[in-house]
Amino acid sequence: MIILKKKPSKQSFGGKLFQGLITFLVYIFFRPKVIYADKTLKKRLKNMPCVFVANHRHHFDGAFSGAVLRRYKPWVLVTKRWFEKKKVGKMIALCRTIPINLEEADGEWFKTAEEVISSGGTLMIFPEGGLSKDGKLGEFKPGAALLSAKMGVPIVPCANFGTYRFFIGMRQKFYVGEPIESDCPPDMRHSKYARELIAKAKTAVSEELELLEKRYGKQVKNGEKAD
Template sequence: MIRTISVAIYLLFLLIGTIPSLIRVKKYEKENKIHEKYELVHRVAHNFGKKMIDCTGSKVRVTGYENIPKDETVVFIGNHQGNFDIPLLLGYIDKPIAYIAKIEIMKLPIVRDWMKYMRCVFIDRKDPRQSLKAISQGVEYIKEGQSMVIFPEGTRSKGDKIGEFKPGSLKLATKAGTTIVPFTIKGTYKIFEANKNKIKPAEVELIIHPPVYTSGLSKEELNELPDKIKETITSALK
């Protein structure tokens, strides 16, 4: 419990400490300094994610990093074990990424501002019409060069089992004709969810699989794609 409280206090001060950078991002936006704005957003998000994992005392091993195309927009697709999945990816993938996020996160001050500048897409699951608009917005972001992360399960598994992929969860990638990079997360649930919501150090592994190219696929191949991606992700959990 002491560790959990200490980590919570540390993260609160860490978040508050990003406010000067947030002010600078807004200044860059007003001055139309696009490159400087997104460079700063990525640097802050990357550092925050890594510090968030490090402060739990967890050890991280990344394999397959060479599978990430360097100068190409991609959609990362993988399993979702726990709350620390997002900081894991932010901190250990040195590439600007954004997320498909629940609209409820919009209630969190500072966090919502950073997520907007990261070009995250907020979805209201109770409103199908809004969800369709959000997906279209995500496709536009990808076409503009923003890499995205999708968790097709739609929620945390809180364990080492992988849930069913939500229907249409890969549409963001296939509509944009973007390369998919599957990934498998192992052990993040052991940091928090497996301990009755208390933080403990864990051995975490991030496995990045070879890219899957969606451009030029036939209708039949597109229909088979979700099962193919899921099998790739699941194979590393066995």
């Protein structure tokens, strides 16, 4: 079992240096273009505890989202299997990451996430719970919304668009949507409210992806042709 050795609100000096290197490489290789739904959103999100959610198509998504959202210092939820790989696991552990066991019930990640939010931090969660095999947006699991409902912080729907072309080709796009406020009624269970909240988040991400596709064309892998 992987144990988070650092406090969720803090990161070691070595970890900060390594995360800075990852961010530098992301910007060199993928030339990301970050698009905000509103001109004021970039500043409004500063120092705002929240839960970022996004679609999940590639193993690079965690490192990429952490890099483009660096000003908000999100802690990224990563499947425990990656931490168990000797070399890669050590590198991932240096970054702002929280392990989650997707193969069985795991409440530890939720406790750690609550600590992050309580300390004024942010999280990046991929609610699909795994990579999309066909590129289509899958069902969103309610964990991110349950955290949002319980802690009373907004969910920020994001869309990761592109196929991670190195150096040439279309730049990787990352769309940051308008926050979805979380205000669970006192007479409603958090779990029920979370289902409504996550449905709104999925709809928002889907609409963002459609917007990006209309603006930049379909996402296609190397060697494939757009319809």
